[in-house]
Amino acid sequence: MKTSISKKLASLSERLVELNRLLSQPSVVNDMDSYRKITREHADITPVVALFSDYQASEADIFAAQEMGKDPEMREFAEEEIKAGRARLEQIEIDLQKALLPKDPNDDKNIFLEVRAGTGGDESALFAGDLFRMYTRYAERNRWQVEIVSESPGEVGGYKEIIARVVGQGAYSRLKFESGGHRVQRVPDTETQGRIHTSAATVAVMPEADDVSDVVINAGDVRVDTFRASGAGGQHINKTDSAVRLTHIPTGIVVECQDGRSQHKNKEQAFRVLAARIKDKQTREAQAKEAATRKSLVGSGDRSERIRTYNFPQGRMTDHRINLTLYKLDFIMDGDLSELTDGLMAEHQAEMLAALGETV
Numbered sequence: 001m002k003t004s005i006s007k008k009l010a011s012l013s014e015r016l017v018e019l020n021r022l023l024s025q026p027s028v029v030n031d032m033d034s035y036r037k038i039t040r041e042h043a044d045i046t047p048v049v050a051l052f053s054d055y056q057a058s059e060a061d062i063f064a065a066q067e068m069g070k071d072p073e074m075r076e077f078a079e080e081e082i083k084a085g086r087a088r089l090e091q092i093e094i095d096l097q098k099a100l101l102p103k104d105p106n107d108d109k110n111i112f113l114e115v116r117a118g119t120g121g122d123e124s125a126l127f128a129g130d131l132f133r134m135y136t137r138y139a140e141r142n143r144w145q146v147e148i149v150s151e152s153p154g155e156v157g158g159y160k161e162i163i164a165r166v167v168g169q170g171a172y173s174r175l176k177f178e179s180g181g182h183r184v185q186r187v188p189d190t191e192t193q194g195r196i197h198t199s200a201a202t203v204a205v206m207p208e209a210d211d212v213s214d215v216v217i218n219a220g221d222v223r224v225d226t227f228r229a230s231g232a233g234g235q236h237i238n239k240t241d242s243a244v245r246l247t248h249i250p251t252g253i254v255v256e257c258q259d260g261r262s263q264h265k266n267k268e269q270a271f272r273v274l275a276a277r278i279k280d281k282q283t284r285e286a287q288a289k290e291a292a293t294r295k296s297l298v299g300s301g302d303r304s305e306r307i308r309t310y311n312f313p314q315g316r317m318t319d320h321r322i323n324l325t326l327y328k329l330d331f332i333m334d335g336d337l338s339e340l341t342d343g344l345m346a347e348h349q350a351e352m353l354a355a356l357g358e359t360v
Helices: 003-023 032-068 072-099 122-141 171-178 234-239 263-291 329-333 338-359
Strands: 111-117 145-153 159-167 180-186 197-207 222-227 243-248 253-257 306-311 316-319 324-326
Touching (some): 122 180, 145 263, 171 338, 197 263, 222 263, 243 263, 253 263, 316 338
Antiparallel strands (some): 111 159, 306 316
């Protein structure tokens, strides 16, 4: 193991001892903010330190086997123990490297999911609806809650645009690689001659800000307009100016929210979406600068970047960033995304490990 990694692990072991001491102090236990912060750090460090202890134990076992091997009668047995110990040591070192990778601070956050129809007219709106259903079914499998923030239905079904808030542990970590252009190849219901059409939709996944104050929004930079909501919702929704439109003048970002019956609630939700979009814009700009020197294996997340193709006649889905093709499209469209999200996360992790190897 590299000296720098060993030093970091030794430092984490010392920190865990310190955290255990702090958690035994009444002053910390009675201060909920401090207690919550320390227990979170304790939970993050504990599995890493446990792996380090396993690594040290394996090293000790190998040394003991080497000593045992000095006895001619025990040499064969000792060599088997050394071989097994080194294999165990190699695996633990890989696990430790993964555990030491920097964590995305947004991974455990809720998200705002936006799906918009692209090229393809009515078919693209139908495809946007199919994508949204796919993500909704995936959320159900993970027992996440989905709240519609705003929707603009298509002429023959689906959505021109739909925005939803997804609430659940790890929502961003599992869906953050979904941002980008999604392409569909299939025969539309309106096609009379059986020709395959290609349409597209874009997806944006943004972590929800912990608080709107996390993103600096000057009141003077936001124009607030109210108007009567359209669509379902009964008489009340159409008789009052409950819908809210926010325009962030510096960035040109526009957010509409009309799902709730209360103007106050719509305004509050709209500001949450605005904060998430501004934060997302800042993050993408930072990623663009980083991509200038090192292109991410899972793409830049640019909305215009084609990341995936759904081919219905062949029953396949291809993710172009990691060259993954799965012939189980029906299951995928029904929310079975685990194999896909696992592959994207593994590829991202492999890239980070390679970068870590270059810098260590």
